[in-house]
Amino acid sequence: MxxxxxxxxxxxxxxxxxxxxxxxxxxxxxxxxxxxxxxxxxxxxxxxxxxxxxxxxxxxxxxxxxxxxxxxVTLGHAEPRVVAAAVRQMERGTNFSRPARVELEAAEAFLDLVGAECVKFCKDGSSATTAAVKVARAATGRDTVAMCGDHPFLSQDDWFIGTTPMDAGIPQAVKDLTVAFPYGDLGALVDVLDAHRPACVIMEAVRDESDPTDYLRACIAACRERGVVFVLDEMITGFRWSARGAQGLFGLDPDLSTFGKALANGHSVSALAGRRDLMAAGGLDTDADRVFLLSSTHGAETHGLAAAVETMRIARAEDxxxxxxxxxxxxxxxxxxxxxxxxxxxxxxxxxxxxxxxxxxxxxxxxxxxxxxxxxxxxxxxxxxxxxxxxxxxxxxxxxxxxxxxxxxxxxxxxxxxxxxxxxxxxxxxxxxxxxxxxxxxxxxxxxxxxxxxxxxxxxxxxxxxxxxx
Structure with missing residues (x-):
């Protein structure tokens, strides 16, 4: 046999x-x-x-x-309270031709918890990180992206995937606009900043279980000295390491940050959050050239946002x-x-x-x-x-x-x-x-x-x- x-x-x-x-x-x-x-x-x-x-x-x-x-998923599959919140909202309608009440409710809950000034919701983490790159390019007038090469995944979009072995279909000109630096080596990051003058630095907060506070604060300071936008990718750390993400846990103040994954306990909700002066480029109250920030038919589906609101409530209330x-x-x-x-x-x-x-x-x-x-x-x-x-x-x-x-x-x-x-x-x-x-x-x-x-x-x-x- x-x-x-x-x-x-x-x-x-x-x-x-x-x-x-x-x-x-x-x-x-x-x-x-x-x-x-x-x-x-x-x-x-x-x-x-x-x-x-x-x-x-x-x-x-x-x-x-x-x-x-x-x-x-942080609360387990089909968590009853999250499911009930999503179902209640689905019964009221999932998508309209005007903003829904839950969009502001979710934004207020998120910003109160995380501590940022503005937020735009979307459906996947890649859209959020790519929007952060776009905002940084518009704000600085620069094209290059500096990313931490030791973190395994930042986006499915060309600016990141072009740095991986799966780079088929991505123009060389796009690949040349992304440079990498190693995690934990501040000197190497400074060299990249001075040599390439990037629009932004994007990275996750951690690579292992050690305390990264001093290193990350030094990274942020080095970026600010050179007019570089610092983007913190909180896809994994947000709502898992801390309800406020790594920025809350380690006392960081990134210019922009991106959240997803556990934000709605498995429902499709991600977020780009950050400083109002940067995010305003995607709004209606700016004199600058407009940035097509985040906009999709399903970007604010009501049931996903309702699930996010309930997930955030549980995260705050139940440790x-x-x-x-x-x-x-x-x-x-x-x-x-x-x-x-x-x-x-x-x-x-x-x-x-x-x-x-x-x-x-x-x-x-x-x-x-x-x-x-x-x-x-x-x-x-x-x-x-x-x-x-x-x-x-x-x-x-x-x-x-x-x-x-x-x-x-x-x-x-x-x-x-x-x-x-x-x-x-x-x-x-x-x-x-x-x-x-x-x-x-x-x-x-x-x-x-x-x-x-x-x-x-x-x-x-x-x-x-x-x-x-x-």
């Missing part, structure tokens, strides 16, 4: 679904980070529904899910950031203990702030390894844990975390055997997962079918898988 046999039945409906999806949707998903090349090959896991910390796939398998919605830190710490400590017991110290572990944990996987030589990452994902999925990261929500209660740690312990038993063998061969079913950005697809998506009476399997090439993106 083939070792793959259990997966024919357990994931059969998801596999059939993805075979159809790849014929109609490039990459089989509308978000690269959710592509099949990011999961073990025989475990595609197409989600049917979610509740709290759990999701159920098309085959009825239940999983504890981490990284919910690429960090967009969401504290819950995320406490539960994340419980998970981190539990994982560390079973790693120690298994003898896998130095090969598997967690990194990052407790509210935003990721894990690392290393091969017998101690090098970061995609095959060993895939093996770890495979064994967690086998045990009912879907964990591209260990990013937590308030719905991850003590029993959920304890169940997760038990699954990690089981996965580690297999992982250690593969370390002892010096290879994942014989342990990993199928090809490894792929990195976020790569020049070529490089893998073949396969459809698996039984062949003959002995349980053998055959893999049939269908479509080249697409690379991952955040």
């Amino acid at each position: 083939s070792p793959l046999d259990p997966y024919f039945d357990r994931f059969a409906t998801s596999r059939a679904h993805q075979a159809r999806a790849h014929r109609l949707i490039p990459g089989g998903a509308h978000t690269y980070a959710k592509g099949d090349d990011q999961m073990p090959e025989w475990m595609p896991v197409v989600v049917d529904r979610g509740e709290g910390a759990h999701v159920w796939d098309l085959d009825g398998n239940r999983f504890i899910e981490y990284g919910q919605g690429l960090r967009a 969401v950031e504290g819950q995320l830190m406490r539960q994340g710490a419980r998970l981190r400590e539990g994982v560390a203990e079973v790693v120690r017991q298994s003898g896998a110290e130095g090969f598997v572990g967690t990194a990052g702030r407790d509210c935003n944990l990721v894990f690392y996987t290393r091969d017998p030589d101690g090098a970061a390894s995609q095959p060993y990452r895939t093996l770890f994902l495979q064994e967690l999925t086998r045990r009912g844990v879907l964990a591209p990261s260990f990013v937590i929500t308030t719905a991850h209660t003590d029993p959920v975390i304890d169940e997760t740690v038990e699954a990690v312990a089981g996965a580690l038993a297999v992982y250690v055997r593969a370390l002892d063998a010096g290879t994942t061969d014989g342990f990993l079913l199928g090809r490894p997962v792929q990195p976020v950005f790569r020049k070529k697809a490089g893998t073949v998506w396969t459809s698996v079918s039984r062949s003959g009476g002995d349980g053998a399997v055959s893999a049939h090439p269908r479509i080249r898988a697409t690379p991952q993106d955040s």
Whole structure:
């Protein structure tokens, strides 16, 4: 009997679904980070529904899910109060030919919480960061963008994607307008500022769990001395690290900042916020040349903004950031203990702030390894844990975390055997997962079918898988 046999039945409906999806949707998903090349090959896991910390796939398998919605969910899936707020607003209408009442309500709630002067809402983080770049260019009369090259994703738009291996279709002239600097090296940033005179610097607040306060304040000061707009990307830190984002946590005053992901607990709402004198370029009370700032048919859908208002209310009232830190710490400590017991110290572990944990996987030589990452994902999925990261929500209660740690312990038993063998061969079913950005697809998506009476399997090439993106 083939070792793959259990997966024919357990994931059969998801596999059939993805075979159809790849014929109609490039990459089989509308978000690269959710592509099949990011999961073990025989475990595609197409989600049917979610509740709290759990999701159920098309085959009825239940999983504890981490990284919910690429960090967009902090309160758990289908949080009843957020759902009720969205439904109440949907019953009143979702889109009109004039501004809706909830637009001002959401703006007042957001600005009161974050502390900025003006805000424009939109549907995705890329639109917000690209609008920030446009505002900075208009304000300074300069074209170049300076971005932190150590942060993995800032936008799907050309000014950023042109800096990645997935730069096909982007003119060289556009690529030349973006320069990078390393995180944590103030001197390197100053060199970039003086050599390129950029319109703006855009970066996330943090790279690891260390305190970045002094460094970030020095970055802001260096920008202000040179008339450069400082843009803080709060897509991850906002409403996860703190209800006020990193700027509130570390006492920062960026010129512009961008929020999204957890702002509406998974509903599609993002924001560009900042100084009134900069944001006014997109308004009606300015003598300057007008900036087409943010404007889309669905940019202020009422139910999304209503969900954001309720999510912000909960964040303010219930110490969401504290819950995320406490539960994340419980998970981190539990994982560390079973790693120690298994003898896998130095090969598997967690990194990052407790509210935003990721894990690392290393091969017998101690090098970061995609095959060993895939093996770890495979064994967690086998045990009912879907964990591209260990990013937590308030719905991850003590029993959920304890169940997760038990699954990690089981996965580690297999992982250690593969370390002892010096290879994942014989342990990993199928090809490894792929990195976020790569020049070529490089893998073949396969459809698996039984062949003959002995349980053998055959893999049939269908479509080249697409690379991952955040």
